Amino acid sequence: MPYTAPVSEFTFLMEHVVGLPRVAGTERFAEATPDMVSAILTEAGRLADEVLAPLNRGGDLHPAHLENGVVRTSPGFADGYRAIAEGGYIGMSADPDYGGLGLPMVLTTAVNEMIGSACLSLQLNPLMTQGQIEALEHHASDDLKALYLPRLTSGEWCGTMNLTEPQAGSDVGALRAKAEENGDGTYAVSGQKIYISWGDNDFTENVCHLVLARLPDGVPGTKGISLFLVPKYIPDADGKPGKANDLKVVSLEHKMGLHGSPTAVMQYDGATGWLVGKPHGGMAAMFTMMNNARLGVGVQGLCQAEAAYQQALDYALERKQGRSPVEGGTGTILDHADVRRMLSEMKAEIFAARAIALANAAAIDMASATGDAAWDARAALLTPVTKAYGTETGIKVAQMGIQVHGGMGFIEETGAAQYLRDVRVTAIYEGTNGIQAMDLVARKMMDGGAAMFALLDEVDQTAKDAGDEGARLLAASGALREATEKLVAMEMNDRFAGAVPYLMAVARVLGGHFHLRAALTDEARLKLARVFLNRLLPEAHSLLAQAAAGADDLYALSAEELSA
Ligand SMILES: Cc1cc2nc3c(=O)[nH]c(=O)nc-3n(C[C@H](O)[C@H](O)[C@H](O)COP(=O)(O)OP(=O)(O)OC[C@H]3O[C@@H](n4cnc5c(N)ncnc54)[C@H](O)[C@@H]3O)c2cc1C
Numbered sequence: 001m002p003y004t005a006p007v008s009e010f011t012f013l014m015e016h017v018v019g020l021p022r023v024a025g026t027e028r029f030a031e032a033t034p035d036m037v038s039a040i041l042t043e044a045g046r047l048a049d050e051v052l053a054p055l056n057r058g059g060d061l062h063p064a065h066l067e068n069g070v071v072r073t074s075p076g077f078a079d080g081y082r083a084i085a086e087g088g089y090i091g092m093s094a095d096p097d098y099g100g101l102g103l104p105m106v107l108t109t110a111v112n113e114m115i116g117s118a119c120l121s122l123q124l125n126p127l128m129t130q131g132q133i134e135a136l137e138h139h140a141s142d143d144l145k146a147l148y149l150p151r152l153t154s155g156e157w158c159g160t161m162n163l164t165e166p167q168a169g170s171d172v173g174a175l176r177a178k179a180e181e182n183g184d185g186t187y188a189v190s191g192q193k194i195y196i197s198w199g200d201n202d203f204t205e206n207v208c209h210l211v212l213a214r215l216p217d218g219v220p221g222t223k224g225i226s227l228f229l230v231p232k233y234i235p236d237a238d239g240k241p242g243k244a245n246d247l248k249v250v251s252l253e254h255k256m257g258l259h260g261s262p263t264a265v266m267q268y269d270g271a272t273g274w275l276v277g278k279p280h281g282g283m284a285a286m287f288t289m290m291n292n293a294r295l296g297v298g299v300q301g302l303c304q305a306e307a308a309y310q311q312a313l314d315y316a317l318e319r320k321q322g323r324s325p326v327e328g329g330t331g332t333i334l335d336h337a338d339v340r341r342m343l344s345e346m347k348a349e350i351f352a353a354r355a356i357a358l359a360n361a362a363a364i365d366m367a368s369a370t371g372d373a374a375w376d377a378r379a380a381l382l383t384p385v386t387k388a389y390g391t392e393t394g395i396k397v398a399q400m401g402i403q404v405h406g407g408m409g410f411i412e413e414t415g416a417a418q419y420l421r422d423v424r425v426t427a428i429y430e431g432t433n434g435i436q437a438m439d440l441v442a443r444k445m446m447d448g449g450a451a452m453f454a455l456l457d458e459v460d461q462t463a464k465d466a467g468d469e470g471a472r473l474l475a476a477s478g479a480l481r482e483a484t485e486k487l488v489a490m491e492m493n494d495r496f497a498g499a500v501p502y503l504m505a506v507a508r509v510l511g512g513h514f515h516l517r518a519a520l521t522d523e524a525r526l527k528l529a530r531v532f533l534n535r536l537l538p539e540a541h542s543l544l545a546q547a548a549a550g551a552d553d554l555y556a557l558s559a560e561e562l563s564a
Pocket of ligand 1: 160162163164168195196198255348430434441
């Protein structure tokens with residue numbers, strides 16, 4: 001499926017909308033000059049278009065499979081992975097002391113989007129490694145860092161995250177995997193983990209699993225969980241993969257989509273592991289990886305939206321049906337108002353989701369470059385929005401992409417359906433979107449809404465700068481402010497009942513904000529901004545009404561009545 005990386009769109013957003021110049025103005029990211037950024041985006045775009053996009057269909061048709069206990073990956077994935085690793089894209093934001101490039105997350109986010117648009121199931125592999133690198137940088141001992149980080153950064157080895165067990169999904173605290181000290185500084189890790197993305201492969205020298213397990217004195221729940229680094233092959237004295245560890249892939253799941261990504265049931269039988277972070281401090285350490293992955297998965301949603309949009313637009317520009325209702329039209333279905341509505345909304349949603357993700361990444365960069373707590377709070381606030389809205393956008397746009405194709409959208413050979421099948425899981429893994437929304441209305445509101453109000457101050461300024469064009473945004477921002485004031489005073493379960501609509505209302509308001517910011521720089525962008533402001537932003541008001549409804553009506557129906 002052809003894909004053209006939207007390199008100039010990234011450049012515009014970074015330069016004019018999400019504040020790359022401010023990031024590059026810090027000492028830490030001074031190297032991210034416009035020339036360097038442009039060169040990296042262009043080169044990564046070429047890799048995505050020419051090398052990775054041709055692999056996407058093969059991954060769908062020829063899933064990764066297990067052969068005598070060994071995972072065999074889809075055709076061409078090994079070469080594609082090597083090209084990503086050799087391009088230096090895995091360690092773009094990693095610590096230069098361990099071979100990384102130390103570049104801003106905002107740049108990595110754009111590159112991840114392009115690689116993911118081209119071939120999502122392959123991109124999930126380096127995405128997991130990037131999260132693991134960040135977790136080890138922050139929480140591992142110096143010895144572990146020295147041994148693992150250079151190899152993960154170069155892509156010789158890759159990383160996975162192991163949280164889920166059959167009885168411990170969203171409720172990670174229910175996990176039963178165990179770890180016991182071996183007496184030599186290592187631990188014996190035992191238990192079964194399910195749904196482990198890229199649990200194995202046939203193209204990296206080693207696979208490094210970050211596994212959550214409980215030490216014998218670990219209390220029940222999340223406070224008793226520790227984190228262990230458990231490699232497939234135990235490194236020898238030279239740091240080369242040595243003896244095989246006591247772990248195996250039991251089976252691979254048969255999935256709705258994302259077929260090129262092997263999703264493994266992993267069995268650990270006293271496997272040798274090394275503690276990462278403090279005993280019982282596993283959740284804090286794993287959260288570093290999870291936050292990285294939440295931004296990354298939000299971008300996975302968005303990247304499928306971009307790819308689905310490009311394909312739908314190409315199709316609309318070729319398909320002829322009926323008489324054009326407009327003078328001087330294209331003579332294709334693009335002339336029909338409803339097809340216009342779909343494609344314009346798809347494009348407007350993609351812009352909003354991309355701007356939110358890049359602004360999230362820029363806030364992470366500003367937090368790490370300045371140590372300013374306000375940037376930390378901004379990044380923390382935006383992370384669940386990026387994850388949930390980015391992935392919902394992926395599903396909505398891929399679904400609309402099928403509709404634009406008409407019957408051909410339902411026929412696998414066009415590829416339109418693959419985008420929807422592949423993207424669907426992004427709303428589920430890395431914390432379901434329900435869990436993301438609960439995080440937003442609970443943990444991220446522990447400041448009484450201060451971080452949200454600071455963000456809304458900026459939104460109001462944009463709306464005022466836009467004059468008459470900003471009136472709708474100003475009204476929606478005011479409604480969100482009022483709803484947030486009420487929300488922080490609500491009982492927790494009432495908040496949870498409205499959490500998803502609240503998060504989507506936040507995304508609507510932020511979308512309006514970024515669209516108008518873009519239009520303030522480049523007037524031509526006002527056309528797309530108006531699509532968002534006229535058609536999508538008004539949803540904020542009905543979403544906020546739902547967010548304020550509380551939980552009573554939901555619990556009024558008994559389980560029996562629901563089944564009647
Ligand atoms: C393809 C794929 C790849 C994956 N990759 C990985 C991986 O690499 N590593 C890994 O560790 N895991 C992985 N997962 C697991 C994934 O993170 C979980 O599936 C996800 O966290 C949800 O857990 P669950 O499936 O047990 O659903 P459940 O937790 O049973 O949730 C079912 C429903 O209940 C809701 N729910 C649950 N608890 C609550 C609550 N407290 N409040 C409100 N609603 C709630 C959920 O939102 C959901 O709608 C993967 C899953 C898939 C399908």
